[in-house]
Amino acid sequence: MKFLSSRLSKEDRVKAQGSQSGIDFQEALIRGLASDGGLFVPEKIPNVASPWLNQKESFLHLTNQEKHQRVGASIVAAFAEGSSLQKTALSICVDALNFDIPLKELSTSTVATAEHSLYLLELFHGPTAAFKDVGARFLASALGVVKAEKPRLVLVATSGDTGGAVAGAFFKKPMTEVIILFPKGRVSERQEKQLCAWGENIQAWAIEGSFDDCQRVVKQALASQKLREKVELISANSISLGRLIPQSIYYAVASLELFFKTGLSSRFVIPSGNLGNSVAAMVARAMGFPIGQIVLAHNANRAVVDYFETGRYEKRETIATHANAMDVGQPSNFERLLDLFGGDWNLAKSNTVATSVSDKEIEASIVSSFRDYQQVVCPHTACAMKAAKLLKGAAPVVVVSTAHAAKFESLVEPLVGGKIQVPAALAELLKRPSQVEMLSIAEAVSRLV
Ligand SMILES: *Cc1c(COP(=O)(O)O)cnc(C)c1O
Numbered sequence: 001m002k003f004l005s006s007r008l009s010k011e012d013r014v015k016a017q018g019s020q021s022g023i024d025f026q027e028a029l030i031r032g033l034a035s036d037g038g039l040f041v042p043e044k045i046p047n048v049a050s051p052w053l054n055q056k057e058s059f060l061h062l063t064n065q066e067k068h069q070r071v072g073a074s075i076v077a078a079f080a081e082g083s084s085l086q087k088t089a090l091s092i093c094v095d096a097l098n099f100d101i102p103l104k105e106l107s108t109s110t111v112a113t114a115e116h117s118l119y120l121l122e123l124f125h126g127p128t129a130a131f132k133d134v135g136a137r138f139l140a141s142a143l144g145v146v147k148a149e150k151p152r153l154v155l156v157a158t159s160g161d162t163g164g165a166v167a168g169a170f171f172k173k174p175m176t177e178v179i180i181l182f183p184k185g186r187v188s189e190r191q192e193k194q195l196c197a198w199g200e201n202i203q204a205w206a207i208e209g210s211f212d213d214c215q216r217v218v219k220q221a222l223a224s225q226k227l228r229e230k231v232e233l234i235s236a237n238s239i240s241l242g243r244l245i246p247q248s249i250y251y252a253v254a255s256l257e258l259f260f261k262t263g264l265s266s267r268f269v270i271p272s273g274n275l276g277n278s279v280a281a282m283v284a285r286a287m288g289f290p291i292g293q294i295v296l297a298h299n300a301n302r303a304v305v306d307y308f309e310t311g312r313y314e315k316r317e318t319i320a321t322h323a324n325a326m327d328v329g330q331p332s333n334f335e336r337l338l339d340l341f342g343g344d345w346n347l348a349k350s351n352t353v354a355t356s357v358s359d360k361e362i363e364a365s366i367v368s369s370f371r372d373y374q375q376v377v378c379p380h381t382a383c384a385m386k387a388a389k390l391l392k393g394a395a396p397v398v399v400v401s402t403a404h405a406a407k408f409e410s411l412v413e414p415l416v417g418g419k420i421q422v423p424a425a426l427a428e429l430l431k432r433p434s435q436v437e438m439l440s441i442a443e444a445v446s447r448l449v
Contacts, residue, residue, distance in 0.1 A: 040241050052289075071253050095141040154177070224448070
């Protein structure tokens with residue numbers, strides 16, 4: 001399996017597919033970005049679902065973690081075909097996916113029964129209580145089996161959940177330093193704690209600037225030959241294939257689970273920002289897993305919603321909202337979304353819709369999710385709960401829950417009128433002392449390049 005740049009012209013792509021040259025999965029993981037600035041996309045999407053659709057009994061006998069590890073291994077092996085990671089796919093998935101990803105059916109006595117059943121896919125049972133743990137842990141495990149030529153330096157700019165997940169995943173990994181850059185004073189208190197609780201091989205830099213400034217510093221470092229001579233540079237941002245591919249695993253497993261139960265393809269409603277999670281769902285559907293409509297639930301940042309409405313895409317200034325991990329004006333995986341549909345707007349919107357949820361609606365959705373389903377949801381999940389209400393028809397609806405509400409307690413607790421219990425792993429982190437350095441943009445740049 002070869003990976004090509006999303007910016008190749010159609011003709012160049014055809015030529016590249018026929019040739020011997022090209023980059024495999026392992027190399028794409030390490031390089032991060034194609035040399036023309038495009039994103040790596042697979043030359044084709046493999047059909048991985050067929051064998052699983054014929055293995056109902058053996059699938060249903062597996063535990064939740066085993067399902068994710070085994071289905072994950074077959075997905076990863078297909079994308080890593082011809083790379084050294086193909087043979088180690090199962091051990092990487094066993095190491096990375098060591099927590100449950102439960103699919104819960106929601107029941108209600110307060111709302112008139114809908115035509116379909118409603119499920120919550122809880123992606124927040126990992127060490128830092130957000131779905132970013134899946135991709136970050138996979139990336140760390142996969143790099144763990146690739147021998148480093150030089151000391152590794154993992155760089156990540158974060159506006160909230162990514163940095164903590166990457167820190168946790170690479171904590172104490174040999175030959176590896178991690179630098180997390182975050183905008184000082186612009187992440188929630190508990191998110192900041194998660195970024196700064198590590199020490200050892202993890203450095204947290206609070207930058208006097210915005211998230212975009214942090215990203216610019218990282219880009220400048222990634223472009224520096226001088227730095228590359230000293231270290232093997234790894235970027236752990238949202239466009240990394242090492243985060244994207246593993247995120248397709250939980251869609252595959254949940255859709256199989258519901259297909260064996262109902263005989264129907266499921267619909268997924270996904271809180272979306274940079275589109276890494278939702279493009280992964282589209283990849284799972286393209287692999288043949290029984291997935292019907294995909295609903296992208298955005299907050300007030302409307303770039304993608306407007307594209308689906310008008311066929312025109314324009315990047316926007318970022319708007320700050322309650323669902324801060326989705327505050328993205330210019331989603332970095334949009335190029336991958338276009339690539340999946342060959343840039344064809346009509347094809348893109350044939351089985352995917354996008355909707356925008358305001359802060360007022362997020363608050364109302366947190367209240368109604370608790371009242372109607374006894375679920376305390378985070379502001380991101382609340383966007384998807386709201387969007388799910390618009391769906392009709394019999395196919396099961398799965399709302400994707402991207403973070404634990406305890407990370408956003410200052411918003412959620414007053415709305416549900418009670419304290420949220422903090423998951424044990426998160427409570428452990430919140431107790432640790434913070435280790436952080438305050439740097440100006442110029443100081444950060446001069447330390448790196
Ligand atoms: C990152 C994040 C999102 C957005 O995911 P994308 O892949 O960027 O679309 C949604 N919810 C939470 C809690 C997140 O941390």
